Amino acid sequence: MDTPLRAVEFFSGLGAFAEACRFSGINVVAAFDQNEHANKVYESNFDLSPDIRNIETIRATDVPASSIWWMSPPCTPFSRRGKQKDDEDPRAKAFFRLLEILPERTPDYFFMENVEGFIGSRSEERLKVLLESLGYKQRSFNICSSMFGVPMRRPRFFLSASRLIQPKPPEFDPFEDERVLSDFLTERSDEDLRLPDSELEKYDAVLNIVDPGKKDAYVICFTRGYFKCRKASGSLIRLPDGGARFVSPLEMLNLFGFSSAYKFPAELSKQVCWRLIGNSMDVRAVRAVLATVGL
Numbered sequence: 001m002d003t004p005l006r007a008v009e010f011f012s013g014l015g016a017f018a019e020a021c022r023f024s025g026i027n028v029v030a031a032f033d034q035n036e037h038a039n040k041v042y043e044s045n046f047d048l049s050p051d052i053r054n055i056e057t058i059r060a061t062d063v064p065a066s067s068i069w070w071m072s073p074p075c076t077p078f079s080r081r082g083k084q085k086d087d088e089d090p091r092a093k094a095f096f097r098l099l100e101i102l103p104e105r106t107p108d109y110f111f112m113e114n115v116e117g118f119i120g121s122r123s124e125e126r127l128k129v130l131l132e133s134l135g136y137k138q139r140s141f142n143i144c145s146s147m148f149g150v151p152m153r154r155p156r157f158f159l160s161a162s163r164l165i166q167p168k169p170p171e172f173d174p175f176e177d178e179r180v181l182s183d184f185l186t187e188r189s190d191e192d193l194r195l196p197d198s199e200l201e202k203y204d205a206v207l208n209i210v211d212p213g214k215k216d217a218y219v220i221c222f223t224r225g226y227f228k229c230r231k232a233s234g235s236l237i238r239l240p241d242g243g244a245r246f247v248s249p250l251e252m253l254n255l256f257g258f259s260s261a262y263k264f265p266a267e268l269s270k271q272v273c274w275r276l277i278g279n280s281m282d283v284r285a286v287r288a289v290l291a292t293v294g295l
């Protein structure tokens with residue numbers, strides 16, 4: 001058997017990258033994230049404790065030798081909902097710190113995920129120029145969960161780069177996960193997921209409420225503000241009595257392509273789980289990105 005490739009994951013969150021590597025020849029040897037809840041979830045699923053240090057402060061020697069770097073930096077500097085301050089946003093500092101130390105490490109493969117707003121940004125330009133100067137061949141593209149047949153819109157920017165081979169365009173099997181929305185809605189009780197009826201009226205104009213009985217029903221992108229924020233933070237489900245409910249964290253994991261082996265620790269509140277998944281990635285998309293360089 002080939003020796004597993006070693007990978008390091010930055011801004012690891014709840015570990016969608018590690019989940020995508022679960023049944024692969026890739027061994028995640030280190031993860032970095034400053035969120036203690038995210039790290040707790042990560043640790044309980046992958047037997048690896050992410051480093052909680054602020055990435056802005058790390059040195060090249062803090063990063064173990066590996067063939068693969070994967071990073072999902074904060075998207076607020078590029079998000080349409082944010083002020084789009086790009087490389088001048090303080091939340092982009094950690095990303096640029098990693099670009100500073102990249103020349104000292106130069107992993108064979110470099111991957112990145114972000115929102116579509118990253119495309120055409122100054123940060124994207126700086127990244128591409130750096131990768132080219134270090135001898136990486138690179139390709140960037142959009143992947144949306146719907147491309148796999150999943151009833152969810154979650155378009156994201158991905159970059160695949162390698163010093164060994166030219167990345168290919170990603171391939172999609174539109175029938176990979178062809179379940180209809182109601183197949184993903186597994187919660188038996190709606191009680192603690194129900195949106196108060198008073199809010200239903202108040203926020204009627206901004207809520208996206210989906211009827212799961214419709215054959216082509218799909219949900220739109222869940223954000224970390226799901227539950228807290230009513231506007232553009234993700235779809236709710238129409239109930240038979242005309243009310244609406246939130247999509248549960250478990251249902252979201254299912255929509256994002258996590259395996260049944262993946263679990264949230266029981267003591268974590270739904271609100272925390274929602275925040276973490278809203279930040280996360282579609283596991284099928286991560287696999288499709290890895291496949292662009294034959295991994």
Ligand SMILES: C[S@@+](CC[C@H](N)C(=O)[O-])C[C@H]1O[C@@H](n2cnc3c(N)ncnc32)[C@H](O)[C@@H]1O
Nearest residue numbers: 011012013014016033034035054055072094280
């Ligand atoms: C967009 S999310 C990435 C989520 C991840 N891909 C997943 O699968 O859940 C960004 C993550 O970066 C972390 N983060 C943001 N700034 C950081 C910093 N300066 N140092 C370490 N972690 C940071 C946040 O806690 C958050 O979990």
